[in-house]
Amino acid sequence: MTLSAPARRRPRDRRRQILAAAATLFWSEGYHRVGMADVATAVGIAPSALYRHVRGKQELLLAILDEHLARIEAVVAAPDGDLVDGLAALTLERREFGLLWEREAGHLPAEESRAVRHRLRAVAAGVAAAGAEADPANAELRAWAAMSVIDSPAHHRWTLAGDRFGDLLAGAARAVLTVPLPAASGEPETPARPPGLAPASRREALLAAAIRLFGEQGYPAVGLGDIGATAGIAGPSVYRHFATKTDLLLAALHRGNEALWLGLHHALARAGDAEDALTRLAADYTAFVADNPEIVSVLVSQTIHLPAPHRDELRRSQRAYLAEWVALLTAARPDLPAPEARVLVHAALALINSLARVHHLAVRPGARERIATLAGAVLAAGS
Structure with missing residues (x-):
């Protein structure tokens, strides 16, 4: 059998x-x-x-x-x-x-x-x-x-x-x-965003349109034709400035990344010590995110669409930027191990990235100061 x-x-x-x-x-x-x-x-x-x-x-x-x-x-x-x-x-x-x-x-x-x-x-x-x-x-x-x-x-x-x-x-x-929050005062932080003016440079107009569309719709959903149409530039003319959609994404990411580094250098130059620098950084970063929600959305979620060499290079720069926050936090809190400081910095940045891009939260009177205060509470957690 x-x-x-x-x-x-x-x-x-x-x-x-x-x-x-x-x-x-x-x-x-x-x-x-x-x-x-x-x-x-x-x-x-x-x-x-x-x-x-x-x-x-x-x-x-x-x-x-x-x-x-x-x-x-x-x-x-x-x-x-x-x-x-x-x-x-x-x-x-x-x-x-x-x-x-x-x-x-x-x-x-x-x-x-x-x-x-x-x-x-x-x-x-x-x-x-x-x-x-x-x-x-x-x-x-x-x-x-x-x-x-x-x-x-x-x-x-x-x-x-x-x-x-x-x-x-x-x-x-x-x-x-x-954490106690500062009292709300004054008018809403930012009224409805005006249409603004287009730059004279066609390259800059294309980059601004790409940042907006990538941030609102995501990189895969946007084509070069969409970007050209938003910028008011005919399709073939787009290729005179950017050969591929990837080139536009790379330019957008570098623009946002360099803006973050510039803000960090300004905060460091004005600060009296590490704790003061963190307070300034939280406030400046909150304002940057609230003023530039699309470019922050691109930085947070669209880097993965870059080819590997460019993606790795940009992520190295992003890790170095985060390391500056960690260095300041461990200087302000010498008892805090660096790995724990890294977790808290990630949490504080995630908080700002989220709240400052939610329109109805970000436009309330005193919203930016409150968001920065909440981020500061994260950085001080466990102390």
Whole structure:
């Protein structure tokens, strides 16, 4: 008698394995560089088996965001347990969500993207309701600040041993939920943005149009024809200034990167000591982000579209810029280990990048001072 081989059974958590593998690949390589076959290989299954769970890459991205957002919603809705600790632990378990949402949401259908955005606003409302802030506007600002801090590991790969990472994130989030905020005063920070004037230089006009479109729509969704049309320049004339769309992206990223370095040098030149320099940097960086939301969006989420040599060069410069903040923070707080300072700097910058680009938050009276104060509370966390 011949014994047949035992039937192979599909693991019960196969779908979760697929989502976890795809999230890691999309996070590290970019949605545009990852194919369904790559995901199948990472899970160790045939592509045909992958399609039993999802019909395509777009559905896979939406499933990743939906799964993680559902877990966030469960933490916020839980009647017991510490909300901040729960969100910090969830982020460190699967840290890809924030960057995938910011960088890759343009690949989703508009209706699904709106649905995710609505759910995120509901999460922020839940975080605000759980806090002790009586003023509704301040409660909303603090909630988004805490969520940005907790989500900041999505934007870097640093880690800390043991429970220290989670404790540090949770402590920074609690700091922004409780730090005294300056009183609101005066008119809204920035009224509706005027159309402005176009530069006389056609090259500069193209670069300005590219920065705006890349920041609003994402690099993959924009063509050279779109950029030329926005700048009022006929298609063939674009090629006299930029041979490829990649050249425009590279120019946009260098423009933003150099602006950050210039702001840092100005802050250092005016500062009396490291603590003063950090205060100035937080204020100057907040103003830069609020005044230039599109170019910051390009810096935060579009670098991955550069070819490897240019991407590596720009990331080295970005790491060097961040190292200047870390050096100042460790000089101001000699008891703070450099790895922990790096985590706090990432969290403070993520907070500013997020809040200063949310229009209804950024235009409130005193918003910039308050955002800079919240960033300062992150840098002082655990002291």
